[in-house]
Amino acid sequence: MITVSVQKLATIFVEIADTLVDEFDMLEYMHMITERVADLTETPAVGMLLAGHRGRLEFVAGSTENVTLVELFVVQNEEGPCLEAFHTGEPVVNVDLGHAAGRWPRFAPLAVEAGFQSVHAFPMRLRREVIGTLNVFGDTPGRDFGGDDVTVMQALADAATIGLLQERAISHGETLTEQLQGALNSRVIIEQAKGAVAQARGISVDEAFTVIRGYARNHNRRLTEVANAVVTDPHSLQQLLDT
Amino acid sequence: MVSRVVGLAWRGVAGSVGAGRRVAAVGDRVDMIRNLIEDQPFPPGGGVGLLFRVCTAATHTLAASGAGISMMTETGARGVYAASDPLTERIEELQFVLGEGPCWDAFSLRRPVLVPDLGGVSPARWPMYIPAVQDSGIRAVFSFPLQLGAVRLGVLDVFRRRAGSLTGDELADALVFAEVTMTALLDHHEQATTTGFGDGLADAGEHRAELFQAQGMVMVQLGVSIGEAMARMRAYAFAHGRHLDDVARDVVARRLHFDRDRP
Numbered sequence: 001m002i003t004v005s006v007q008k009l010a011t012i013f014v015e016i017a018d019t020l021v022d023e024f025d026m027l028e029y030m031h032m033i034t035e036r037v038a039d040l041t042e043t044p045a046v047g048m049l050l051a052g053h054r055g056r057l058e059f060v061a062g063s064t065e066n067v068t069l070v071e072l073f074v075v076q077n078e079e080g081p082c083l084e085a086f087h088t089g090e091p092v093v094n095v096d097l098g099h100a101a102g103r104w105p106r107f108a109p110l111a112v113e114a115g116f117q118s119v120h121a122f123p124m125r126l127r128r129e130v131i132g133t134l135n136v137f138g139d140t141p142g143r144d145f146g147g148d149d150v151t152v153m154q155a156l157a158d159a160a161t162i163g164l165l166q167e168r169a170i171s172h173g174e175t176l177t178e179q180l181q182g183a184l185n186s187r188v189i190i191e192q193a194k195g196a197v198a199q200a201r202g203i204s205v206d207e208a209f210t211v212i213r214g215y216a217r218n219h220n221r222r223l224t225e226v227a228n229a230v231v232t233d234p235h236s237l238q239q240l241l242d243t
Numbered sequence: 244m245v246s247r248v249v250g251l252a253w254r255g256v257a258g259s260v261g262a263g264r265r266v267a268a269v270g271d272r273v274d275m276i277r278n279l280i281e282d283q284p285f286p287p288g289g290g291v292g293l294l295f296r297v298c299t300a301a302t303h304t305l306a307a308s309g310a311g312i313s314m315m316t317e318t319g320a321r322g323v324y325a326a327s328d329p330l331t332e333r334i335e336e337l338q339f340v341l342g343e344g345p346c347w348d349a350f351s352l353r354r355p356v357l358v359p360d361l362g363g364v365s366p367a368r369w370p371m372y373i374p375a376v377q378d379s380g381i382r383a384v385f386s387f388p389l390q391l392g393a394v395r396l397g398v399l400d401v402f403r404r405r406a407g408s409l410t411g412d413e414l415a416d417a418l419v420f421a422e423v424t425m426t427a428l429l430d431h432h433e434q435a436t437t438t439g440f441g442d443g444l445a446d447a448g449e450h451r452a453e454l455f456q457a458q459g460m461v462m463v464q465l466g467v468s469i470g471e472a473m474a475r476m477r478a479y480a481f482a483h484g485r486h487l488d489d490v491a492r493d494v495v496a497r498r499l500h501f502d503r504d505r506p
Contacts, residue, residue: 074452174359178355179354181418185353188451191458192392193459195457195461195462195463196459198456199459199460199461199462199463199464231462237463
């Protein structure tokens with residue numbers, strides 16, 4: 001059974017609500033959520049997917065971002081807990097991956113191969129609208145969410161949605177579209193920067209992400225801003241490589 | 244029959260939570276928009292301008308009064324590149340004359356700026372632009388950046404003479420119009436008769452992350468801009484009769500390397 005620490009939870013809810021700041025970076029925020037949820041649930045991997053304009057669930061942030069994991073998120077456009085949670089608006093929890101091959105013939109074996117035992121997905125809801133999903137992977141058998149924990153996790157996913165869209169500052173659907181499109185484009189910038197750093201350093205794209213993120217943190221700069229500089233300004237790329 | 248993709252998820256899913264809804268294939272909408280553009284007549288003044296036809300197709304599809312495409316750069320060079328008609332061209336031009344408006348914001352914020360009712364916007368937001376564009380009879384403006392991650396080339400503006408939001412379908416169409424335009428611009432195909440060659444950027448489907456990673460890698464391999472890197476990958480894919488996402492996967496796996504000396 002997963003036991004959610006009340007103390008950790010309180011801190012996270014405060015952090016999630018703190019988005020009306022000048023330097024709000026949507027991508028940074030999404031990464032923060034996935035990391036906090038991974039920490040809270042003591043699970044090895046948490047990811048966030050948002051619905052793009054083609055009706056696809058697009059991977060936007062992960063507590064870790066290796067290629068295998070990203071594939072697990074992407075394949076869920078076809079089948080998997082995220083697609084189900086997205087379509088029903090209800091959480092999908094405590095699915096034993098070892099016995100899920102019938103339900104998700106493509107997703108389940110991939111997830112098992114990646115070393116996971118269980119999977120959970122929470123819809124990210126704003127009132128009656130579902131804008132994406134939060135995906136939790138477990139690697140220890142028997143660690144299921146209890147009823148209360150599911151309620152807490154769903155509340156967290158909903159609060160994250162409000163924070164993400166800065167709902168308090170907006171009043172209509174247009175802003176939702178604007179923000180999400182902005183976030184999806186930021187994600188593309190990150191991928192471009194990962195490629196550039198991977199090539200220049202002779203490392204993998206996964207390692208490149210760690211380098212870019214580390215640089216942003218050490219220099220107290222926003223992830224998107226650093227990634228953008230890396231791909232638009234050779235001098236910035238060199239600076240990052242020199243550190 | 245082209246199946247309609249569920250528009251923006253919240254519009255598609257809003258009110259239908261619990262209903263369960265299957266999402267149509269990615270390529271359908273893109274193909275539909277490409278066909279619409281290619282069916283448009285050529286510009287009246289001669290030439291084969293693809294972007295003019297993007298504007299007329301967008302006007303028609305989005306029930307708009309007009310559409311315009313402006314090119315913008317980081318350093319401030321800017322101008323109207325194409326418009327559906329002379330009046331729309333003047334309206335599009337207004338933003339550059341006044342130095343403010345949704346297209347400026349869409350470009351700088353790197354996201355769409357959707358104004359379904361100009362009358363409902365605080366005058367402080369665009370103090371000169373709002374009265375000027377309203378004088379021309381425009382009630383709603385929707386601006387879509389022509390961008391691909393860090394690459395920014397301009398903005399597609401859609402104008403309407405009546406206030407009101409774009410529907411989910413119209414919004415999805417508009418975003419595809421912007422994407423198709425972006426592809427043509429990246430390939431320097433703005434004067435082409437058809438909507439570019441080979442795969443569109445949207446066709447990468449599952450491999451979108453790899454496509455953009457490969458773009459960053461090719462940028463460094465060739466020492467070119469990030470936009471040019473995509474053009475080179477697309478040209479390579481076309482020349483070798485391969486899918487763009489296969490090429491991207493080979494680049495990321497380091498099976499394929501773009502050299503400065505060889506295309």
